[in-house]
Amino acid sequence: MSGFFAAIVEAVSAFLGIIDPLCGPIGIFNLFAGNTLLACGDAGWGDEIALGFLVTASLAIATLPVGLFFGFFIALAKQSEERSLRLSANIYTTLFRGLPELLTLFIVYYGLQILVQNLMAAVGYDGAVEINAFFAGMIALGVVFSAYCSEVLLSAFKAIPRGQYEAGYALGLHKGRTMRLIVLPQLIRVALPGLGNLWMALLKDTALVSVIGLPDILRQTSVAARVTKEAFEFYAIACLLFLVLAFLSSLVFSSIESWAKRSEAAR
Amino acid sequence: MSYVTTLIPPQAPPPAPPKTFTAGRFFGNIFMGVWLALTVGIFLMIVGGWDPEKFTKYGPSYLSGLGVTLLLVALSVVLGGLISLPLAFARMSKNPVFSWIAYGYVYFFRGTPLLTQLFLVYYGLGSFSAELKSLGLWWFFRDAWNCALLTFTLNTAAYQAEILRGAIESVARGQHEGAAALGLPKKVAFFKVILPQALIVALRPYGNEIILMIKGSAIVAIVTVFDLMGETRRAFSRTFDYQAYLWAALMYLLIVELLRNLWAWLELRLTRHLKR
Numbered sequence: 001m002s003g004f005f006a007a008i009v010e011a012v013s014a015f016l017g018i019i020d021p022l023c024g025p026i027g028i029f030n031l032f033a034g035n036t037l038l039a040c041g042d043a044g045w046g047d048e049i050a051l052g053f054l055v056t057a058s059l060a061i062a063t064l065p066v067g068l069f070f071g072f073f074i075a076l077a078k079q080s081e082e083r084s085l086r087l088s089a090n091i092y093t094t095l096f097r098g099l100p101e102l103l104t105l106f107i108v109y110y111g112l113q114i115l116v117q118n119l120m121a122a123v124g125y126d127g128a129v130e131i132n133a134f135f136a137g138m139i140a141l142g143v144v145f146s147a148y149c150s151e152v153l154l155s156a157f158k159a160i161p162r163g164q165y166e167a168g169y170a171l172g173l174h175k176g177r178t179m180r181l182i183v184l185p186q187l188i189r190v191a192l193p194g195l196g197n198l199w200m201a202l203l204k205d206t207a208l209v210s211v212i213g214l215p216d217i218l219r220q221t222s223v224a225a226r227v228t229k230e231a232f233e234f235y236a237i238a239c240l241l242f243l244v245l246a247f248l249s250s251l252v253f254s255s256i257e258s259w260a261k262r263s264e265a266a267r
Numbered sequence: 268m269s270y271v272t273t274l275i276p277p278q279a280p281p282p283a284p285p286k287t288f289t290a291g292r293f294f295g296n297i298f299m300g301v302w303l304a305l306t307v308g309i310f311l312m313i314v315g316g317w318d319p320e321k322f323t324k325y326g327p328s329y330l331s332g333l334g335v336t337l338l339l340v341a342l343s344v345v346l347g348g349l350i351s352l353p354l355a356f357a358r359m360s361k362n363p364v365f366s367w368i369a370y371g372y373v374y375f376f377r378g379t380p381l382l383t384q385l386f387l388v389y390y391g392l393g394s395f396s397a398e399l400k401s402l403g404l405w406w407f408f409r410d411a412w413n414c415a416l417l418t419f420t421l422n423t424a425a426y427q428a429e430i431l432r433g434a435i436e437s438v439a440r441g442q443h444e445g446a447a448a449l450g451l452p453k454k455v456a457f458f459k460v461i462l463p464q465a466l467i468v469a470l471r472p473y474g475n476e477i478i479l480m481i482k483g484s485a486i487v488a489i490v491t492v493f494d495l496m497g498e499t500r501r502a503f504s505r506t507f508d509y510q511a512y513l514w515a516a517l518m519y520l521l522i523v524e525l526l527r528n529l530w531a532w533l534e535l536r537l538t539r540h541l542k543r
Contacts, residue, residue, distance in 0.1 A: 100519055218386070
């Protein structure tokens with residue numbers, strides 16, 4: 001059984017290796033930088049930087065659903081009729097919008113470490129505990145993203161007239177279905193530009209995770225810069241790769257936006 | 268014919284319906300409990316780990332770090348504001364060369380992380396030390412503080428140029444036409460009619476930009492500038508006391524909240540003629 005899974009993993013990674021845009025057979029580094037410092041394999045830094053690209057992109061993509069999920073419920077809490085719920089949601093936003101992202105990252109990284117260590121010590125295990133940097137980065141960035149996201153969604157909620165909810169209730173839909181079938185589709189349309197900005201900010205914030213040792217774009221190019229003493233070239237490549245990510249996501253977002261607006265009359 | 272002879276005496280209002288215990292109330296209480304527990308926990312941690320020696324040793328360095336952070340942000344926001352003026356005009360210019368150069372500049376600085384830009388300036392330009400020495404500029408790029416100031420200025424200039432451009436373009440066309448109909452020269456019309464209206468629109472984004480800069484300035488700690496974050500990291504690496512980060516968090520929160528409230532007050536005050 002495990003051999004079967006290993007075969008699947010191998011096939012998937014072989015397929016990804018072929019379509020790999022940076023280091024595959026038709027990858028940019030292989031085509032244009034075969035004999036330079038950016039070559040793939042042992043000759044250059046191409047494959048390390050390609051790994052960094054993958055880590056940055058996957059960290060941002062993994063954080064997005066977490067942040068959106070919590071941001072949505074915090075936005076709901078902020079417009080609840082219950083005072084304690086509103087207050088606790090507001091405390092959350094004030095806290096995580098006011099703290100620098102780097103500090104949040106450190107607090108989560110070291111705080112989780114201390115917390116887990118104490119818990120393990122209480123259970124009876126006292127070895128060194130190391131928190132996964134990817135996990136800590138995901139939590140810290142997700143918390144910051146959800147705080148900003150709740151504000152964007154809250155203002156989008158305010159743009160939806162009360163009559164839409166009432167129409168849903170008049171049709172006999174209960175609360176959850178009204179939210180899902182009537183309010184959410186409109187909410188997405190209103191909130192998309194704001195969420196696009198947040199996604200760009202998230203993409204840029206992922207660079208901070210290099211500080212706690214996750215091999216992202218910046219970390220990998222820093223190592224390459226230190227070893228080869230060609231700092232300017234490698235950091236310029238890091239900037240370029242982030243620009244590529246920003247450009248790609250702006251393409252994706254404009255297509256999502258036109259999809260969300262497909263029902264509106266052309267103007 | 269009958270009529271009322273006695274008035275009905277005033278009655279007590281019907282009792283309020285009992286408050287139902289909703290899911291919202293349940294979760295609200297839980298979350299408030301979590302916040303309360305966290306506050307108490309942090310308070311106990313500070314009281315329990317209180318060490319006057321550490322306080323006298325690291326307290327002043329925290330304050331000097333705070334000064335470095337505020338100075339860095341203030342200088343770069345002001346200098347960036349100066350650079351953003353020509354940049355915004357280049358962005359709006361009809362000459363495609365100017366507008367494309369400005370667009371490229373803004374796209375680069377808004378599309379890449381501040382940390383990467385800082386590394387590009389500090390380590391990247393640092394690798395050209397021979398060339399910089401021959402130009403007589405090495406003294407500037409040798410110092411991490413100067414590099415941080417340069418990077419932050421260039422970065423905030425790009426953001427401020429976009430804010431300014433958006434604000435100027437948001438002023439209605441009729442305002443330009445009205446000024447022209449009054450016979451005002453273009454320059455006077457810009458400074459007396461367009462710009463004051465644009466700056467009111469730009470006020471809120473400017474405040475957000477300053478707050479973003481304060482939060483973003485924490486990364487200079489990575490290139491060995493001892494701002495608030497740098498002092499925090501130094502204190503943590505010497506004491507391994509988690510409180511170091513909590514104090515820094517408290518100070519950052521305090522500055523950001525002060526600034527936010529100040530800005531809200533400023534906006535209320537400056538837009539009071541627009542209230543109906």
